Amino acid sequence: xxGITQAPTSQILAAGRSMTLRCTQDMRHxxxxxxxxxxxxxxxxIHYSNTAGTTGKGEVPDGYSVSRANTDDxxxxxxxAVPSQTSVYFCASSEVSGIGNGELFFGEGxxxxxx
Amino acid sequence: xxxxxxxxxxxxTEGAIVQINCTYQTSGFNGLFWxxxxxxxxxxxxxxxxxxxxxxxxxxxxxLSRSKGYSYLLLKELQMKDSASYLxxxxxxxxxxxxxxxxxxxxxx
Numbered sequence: 001x002x003g004i005t006q007a008p009t010s011q012i013l014a015a016g017r018s019m020t021l022r023c024t025q026d027m028r029h030x031x032x033x034x035x036x037x038x039x040x041x042x043x044x045x046i047h048y049s050n051t052a053g054t055t056g057k058g059e060v061p062d063g064y065s066v067s068r069a070n071t072d073d074x075x076x077x078x079x080x081a082v083p084s085q086t087s088v089y090f091c092a093s094s095e096v097s098g099i100g101n102g103e104l105f106f107g108e109g110x111x112x113x114x115x
Numbered sequence: 116x117x118x119x120x121x122x123x124x125x126x127x128t129e130g131a132i133v134q135i136n137c138t139y140q141t142s143g144f145n146g147l148f149w150x151x152x153x154x155x156x157x158x159x160x161x162x163x164x165x166x167x168x169x170x171x172x173x174x175x176x177x178x179l180s181r182s183k184g185y186s187y188l189l190l191k192e193l194q195m196k197d198s199a200s201y202l203x204x205x206x207x208x209x210x211x212x213x214x215x216x217x218x219x220x221x222x223x224x
Binding site: 040041042044045048058059084090097103105106108109111112 | 119126140150156157158159163202204210211212213214215216
């Protein structure tokens with residue numbers, strides 16, 4: 001079982017360019033999340049989706065947008081990248097929205113460098 | 116504000132026991148979670164505590180005291196493969212997870 005697939009695994013991007021990080025899950029989970037992980041900081045929630053067709057803002061949504069057209073896909077778009085968006089981005093899913101039993105399933109991450 | 120505190124780094128010896136502490140201050144409480152993250156990899160779920168007390172799962176145990184805003188993860192019979200970061204996370208009143216920065220555990224032979 002693939003679980004959650006993220007692409008690309010790493011990318012170098014010029015400031016001002018746009019970029020979409022792709023995330024696909026095959027577990028039919030209702031909820032999906034995008035986090036960023038920076039050295040010395042905990043995972044920070046960017047956006048989330050409790051079910052297909054709905055999205056919500058997390059702790060650090062500025063500069064990012066998401067869509068949830070179907071259950072499986074949850075792309076994250078940076079419209080105009082800035083160096084502070086250099087980070088490792090993790091997509092995650094859970095069977096139910098909110099906390100549920102707490103188990104989030106994570107993708108392998110996308111390392112983004114903005115120069 | 117909301118805050119999760121855990122030590123930045125710990126070192127332990129193979130075969131020994133180590134306790135990783137986590138203290139939290141959050142708006143509401145909807146469970147405390149521990150995840151393991153090997154370097155360069157995704158976090159994976161270890162445990163979930165919502166009631167006070169000890170939850171045991173093989174070599175790993177997790178303890179929660181809600182009145183003290185405190186949890187620990189106990190790892191027994193340490194193996195080299197346990198070298199990883201251990202992330203503490205708390206569900207807040209909005210049912211979102213607030214994450215600590217993680218504790219990097221180094222196991223020495």
